[in-house]
Amino acid sequence: MAAAVHKLLHPHRSRDQEKEEENERQKSATEHARDEEKHTLAQWGEKKAPLEPGQIDKHPDQKMVGHSSSVLRKDDFELIKTLGTGTFARVWLVRVKNATDGDENQVFALKILRKTDVIRLKQVEHVRNERNVLAAIAGHPFITTMVASFQDHDSLYMLLDYCPGGEVFSYLRRARRFNEPTSQFYAAEIVLILEFLHQREGVAYRDLKPENILIDAEGHLKLVDFGFAKKVENRETYTLCGTPEYLAPEVIRNTGHGTAVDWWAFGILVYEFLVGQPPFWDQNPMKIYEQIVEGRVRFPSAMSAEARDLISGLCTVDTSKRLGNISGGASTVKSHAWFKDIDWDALYHRKVQGPIVPHLRGPADTRNFDEYEPESIHREAYTKDMQEKYEDSFKDF
Amino acid sequence: MSLPPDYSNEISSLSREILTHQPQDVLQFCANFFLRRLESQRAEFLLSHHHSSPKGRGMAETTFPGGNPFGTSPSHTATYMQRLDEEDENDHVASPTAASFFPNSAMDRAQSHPANEDTFGNFAGFGGFGDAFNTRPRPSGAPEPQPFPNNYNLNRRTSVSAESLNPASSDHSDWTPPDHPKSPEQQARLREAVASNFLFSHLDDEQSAQVLGALQEKPIPTKGIKVIQQGDVGDYFYVVEKGSFDIYVNQSGKLEAGPDGQGSRVGSVGPGGSFGELALMYNAPRAATVVSAEASNLWALDRVTFRRILMDSAFQRRRMYEGFLEEVPLLASLTPYERSKIADALETKKFPPGTHIIKEGDVGESFYILESGVAEVYKRGNEKPVHRYGKGDYFGELALLNDAPRAASVVSTTEVKVATLGKNGFQRLLGPVEGIMRRNDPSKLQDADGVDPFTRSS
Ligand SMILES: Nc1ncnc2c1ncn2[C@@H]1O[C@H](COP(=O)(O)OP(=O)(O)OP(=O)(O)O)[C@@H](O)[C@H]1O
Ligand SMILES: [Mg+2]
Numbered sequence: 001m002a003a004a005v006h007k008l009l010h011p012h013r014s015r016d017q018e019k020e021e022e023n024e025r026q027k028s029a030t031e032h033a034r035d036e037e038k039h040t041l042a043q044w045g046e047k048k049a050p051l052e053p054g055q056i057d058k059h060p061d062q063k064m065v066g067h068s069s070s071v072l073r074k075d076d077f078e079l080i081k082t083l084g085t086g087t088f089a090r091v092w093l094v095r096v097k098n099a100t101d102g103d104e105n106q107v108f109a110l111k112i113l114r115k116t117d118v119i120r121l122k123q124v125e126h127v128r129n130e131r132n133v134l135a136a137i138a139g140h141p142f143i144t145t146m147v148a149s150f151q152d153h154d155s156l157y158m159l160l161d162y163c164p165g166g167e168v169f170s171y172l173r174r175a176r177r178f179n180e181p182t183s184q185f186y187a188a189e190i191v192l193i194l195e196f197l198h199q200r201e202g203v204a205y206r207d208l209k210p211e212n213i214l215i216d217a218e219g220h221l222k223l224v225d226f227g228f229a230k231k232v233e234n235r236e237t238y239t240l241c242g243t244p245e246y247l248a249p250e251v252i253r254n255t256g257h258g259t260a261v262d263w264w265a266f267g268i269l270v271y272e273f274l275v276g277q278p279p280f281w282d283q284n285p286m287k288i289y290e291q292i293v294e295g296r297v298r299f300p301s302a303m304s305a306e307a308r309d310l311i312s313g314l315c316t317v318d319t320s321k322r323l324g325n326i327s328g329g330a331s332t333v334k335s336h337a338w339f340k341d342i343d344w345d346a347l348y349h350r351k352v353q354g355p356i357v358p359h360l361r362g363p364a365d366t367r368n369f370d371e372y373e374p375e376s377i378h379r380e381a382y383t384k385d386m387q388e389k390y391e392d393s394f395k396d397f
Numbered sequence: 398m399s400l401p402p403d404y405s406n407e408i409s410s411l412s413r414e415i416l417t418h419q420p421q422d423v424l425q426f427c428a429n430f431f432l433r434r435l436e437s438q439r440a441e442f443l444l445s446h447h448h449s450s451p452k453g454r455g456m457a458e459t460t461f462p463g464g465n466p467f468g469t470s471p472s473h474t475a476t477y478m479q480r481l482d483e484e485d486e487n488d489h490v491a492s493p494t495a496a497s498f499f500p501n502s503a504m505d506r507a508q509s510h511p512a513n514e515d516t517f518g519n520f521a522g523f524g525g526f527g528d529a530f531n532t533r534p535r536p537s538g539a540p541e542p543q544p545f546p547n548n549y550n551l552n553r554r555t556s557v558s559a560e561s562l563n564p565a566s567s568d569h570s571d572w573t574p575p576d577h578p579k580s581p582e583q584q585a586r587l588r589e590a591v592a593s594n595f596l597f598s599h600l601d602d603e604q605s606a607q608v609l610g611a612l613q614e615k616p617i618p619t620k621g622i623k624v625i626q627q628g629d630v631g632d633y634f635y636v637v638e639k640g641s642f643d644i645y646v647n648q649s650g651k652l653e654a655g656p657d658g659q660g661s662r663v664g665s666v667g668p669g670g671s672f673g674e675l676a677l678m679y680n681a682p683r684a685a686t687v688v689s690a691e692a693s694n695l696w697a698l699d700r701v702t703f704r705r706i707l708m709d710s711a712f713q714r715r716r717m718y719e720g721f722l723e724e725v726p727l728l729a730s731l732t733p734y735e736r737s738k739i740a741d742a743l744e745t746k747k748f749p750p751g752t753h754i755i756k757e758g759d760v761g762e763s764f765y766i767l768e769s770g771v772a773e774v775y776k777r778g779n780e781k782p783v784h785r786y787g788k789g790d791y792f793g794e795l796a797l798l799n800d801a802p803r804a805a806s807v808v809s810t811t812e813v814k815v816a817t818l819g820k821n822g823f824q825r826l827l828g829p830v831e832g833i834m835r836r837n838d839p840s841k842l843q844d845a846d847g848v849d850p851f852t853r854s855s
Contacts, residue, residue, distance in 0.1 A: 086555060086556065087555045087556055087557075087558075121558075122558075122560045122561065123558065125561045126558065126561070167553075169553060173551055207556055209554060211553050211554060217410070218410075218413070227556070228556070228558065233734075234732075234733055234734035234737050235737070236711075236712075236715065236737070236741070238562045238563070238564065238704075238708045238711075238712075239558070239559060239560070239561045239562050240557075240558065240559040240562075240678060240679055240704070241556065241557065241558035241559070242556060242557065242558075243554050243555070243556045243557065244554070244557060245554065252596075252678070253599055253707070254704050254707035254708055254711065255707070255711040256708070256711045256712065256715060256741070277549040281549055283548070284684075285675055285678075285681070286674055286675055286678075289595070289596075289678065290595045293595055293599070294595075318742075319741060319742070320738070320741065320742030320822055320825065320826055321822075321825060326825045326826055327824070327825060327826055327827055327828045328828075350417065351417065351418065353433070356437060357433070357434070357437045359434070359437065359438045360406065361402065361403065361406065362402060362406060
């Protein structure tokens with residue numbers, strides 16, 4: 001229709017000329033959209049406030065985050081420093097390039113996955129789950145927000161809120177172990193995350209460990225790495241995934257697992273906070289699994305009775321007896337004696353001061369992150385064959 | 398002149414705090430804020446000097462360095478867990494002040510210096526940041542504090558994952574495990590070889606038969622054949638039927654070129670032994686190189702087949718139980734989610750012919766679903782059975798509701814397999830049964846009272 005009108009108004013112009021103009025228009029339209037989007041992203045960082053659990057899933061449009069962007073590209077970001085690497089990905093601290101006035105200081109974490117790696121490591125399904133789960137839950141006070149996702153020919157990108165405090169893992173290893181109040185505070189924020197993921201979203205997280213828990217600028221936790229998160233609802237699932245010391249017995253035995261695996265891992269996490277290492281360990285991973293399936297947790301004599309009781313309840317092999325999975329769900333964990341000093345409502349609204357508030361020189365300070373080897377220059381090409389076979393699986397990214 | 402950036406940062410985080418907390422006493426709040434910042438900064442400083450920064454990154458190959466690469470090979474076993482075991486036993490009888498779990502560890506220090514607790518950061522009701530701060534920074538050159546006694550790897554841990562598995566009904570609906578023929582003696586030998594492996598000892602008869610059937614023969618014609626290579630991806634688990642194999646570990650984590658490339662020999666495996674079981678979990682680099690020492694015979698099992706056998710049988714069992722549960726009127730108001738939780742919790746039990754599964758007059762504790770076989774119902778005063786149960790029939794469900802004595806006895810006629818759940822188990826998962834039944838229809842409770850499981854026809 002618009003084209004027809006155009007023709008009427010300019011009957012003498014050549015086809016080529018028209019085409020060129022059309023291209024120009026389109027180009028500047030995407031440029032414009034891109035600038036708009038960059039500005040919105042930068043602004044978003046300023047405005048964030050925790051959403052109530054009910055708002056997170058009910059008003060996706062209110063969130064202005066978590067969408068799949070067709071205009072953003074890698075070139076829009078300046079890669080400053082590697083924040084972390086995992087089995088599948090490298091995460092960079094990035095700044096928005098050519099930002100409009102006032103937005104120059106906005107930084108983000110950009111998680112980059114190569115399509116070839118994703119395919120080689122058989123993680124296509126997991127990466128799709130990761131994006132979709134993150135998009136659905138953006139806005140929770142203790143989960144890193146995925147601001148946007150996008151892709152190019154050979155990579156997938158997730159733009160995340162930057163958590164400048166670094167991994168709880170680093171603090172734990174340096175401190176060797178946390179005292180009870182510190183452990184309780186961090187554990188309690190995790191309980192709120194699991195309660196939300198399980199009971200509101202039907203999502204099993206499946207990779208709880210101190211490496212995946214970050215500390216934000218205000219000293220609160222942010223859960224990252226939803227690479228194994230899956231919407232399970234009321235069906236069990238079977239694919240083995242997680243981290244060896246944190247795998248639940250039903251995952252090892254392949255009898256089908258669900259959200260209960262997170263409560264098991266949560267018990268291991270609390271133990272590791274208090275003791276400095278997880279309860280099941282051997283140099284030979286098969287021996288770890290044997291111990292896990294047997295499920296006999298040994299406690300240091302210095303551990304309080306409440307902590308032992310909580311961990312025993314969580315690390316129960318029989319899922320029908322496991323704390324958190326029994327009638328009442330997360331509330332049975334919240335009302336456990338070990339958490340008696342926690343004001344759950346104040347905690348959710350980030351009104352309780354955390355035991356560590358990272359000292360930062362500015363929003364882009366990376367002192368809390370370790371140094372990583374530079375990326376290897378060797379790159380496996382994303383071939384035509386792969387593209388034909390898999391591109392469809394990535395299309396909504 | 399502009400303000401120093403550190404100052405601006407502090408002020409803007411103070412402003413954020415004030416906005417969040419809306420304090421009444423602003424001055425006190427600001428004073429507290431700065432004190433806290435000072436404490437936190439100091440704590441961080443001490444923290445970063447307490448331990449030198451972590452060395453090395455967690456890499457898949459170095460996550461489990463050295464040690465016994467194969468659970469069943471005859472080389473050394475981890476000794477520290479045994480020590481822990483002993484200590485654990487002492488723990489049961491000793492007083493709370495007895496020797497602690499980790500000798501000489503920081504935990505003892507923390508105990509012996511209680512006065513130092515909470516030296517730092519007693520914010521908002523939360524105490525200090527671990528006992529790390531109780532230890533003053535050491536002058537450089539002083540010995541490191543006692544390390545973890547069991548060499549726990551302190552590096553970042555990377556995640557693991559197997560190929561994605563979806564149950565039979567959704568895609569490969571006609572998948573059946575491969576069945577490679579074996580003589581009865583071979584069968585018996587293989588059964589025995591895997592009996593002590595925890596991955597196999599939990600299998601039921603049917604799974605066990607399928608897994609044994611799926612083992613595939615791999616004759617090794619001569620000495621010197623590398624069956625697996627350290628550092629390679631692993632997909633197969635092997636059982637040795639006859640012959641023997643040497644195990645080599647190269648400290649670098651992978652097989653290298655050259656005459657000593659396979660590293661040093663750490664052990665050997667003979668008939669009845671097995672190796673490579675980690676491959677049954679996920680694709681991890683092989684921890685050792687295994688080379689035949691003579692002509693031998695191996696049986697191999699791949700991960701996908703193994704995990705698929707386990708998955709399919711679990712999946713079918715769950716769907717079967719859910720199907721049975723749907724037929725129980727007393728549980729009609731369960732949501733699919735609750736039904737799947739109950740199905741997960743049902744326990745399988747087997748009874749030989751002639752067993753009293755429930756006895757008339759006993760207090761009922763559990764509810765049963767008959768999975769296979771036949772059972773008969775007897776009532777006192779009747780010689781003849783009053784009823785017969787077959788597959789999918791259920792009995793004893795009133796036990797979930799009340800403590801009334803059993804109204805009849807149920808005796809197995811053939812060998813039977815039942816799925817059972819106790820009242821406690823049920824309540825633990827779903828809360829009181831009365832509540833569940835009242836949920837949709839208050840009259841249900843009335844009806845349920847009238848249900849006599851022993852007169853209902855099946
Ligand atoms: N939003 C963020 N802000 C700061 N650092 C981050 C952020 N997201 C991730 N990181 C860092 O990058 C590391 C790797 O990220 P992530 O766990 O998502 O990658 P992965 O490849 O999926 O790892 P894994 O091996 O655990 O599966 C994290 O452990 C963390 O240190
Ligand atoms: Mg991770």
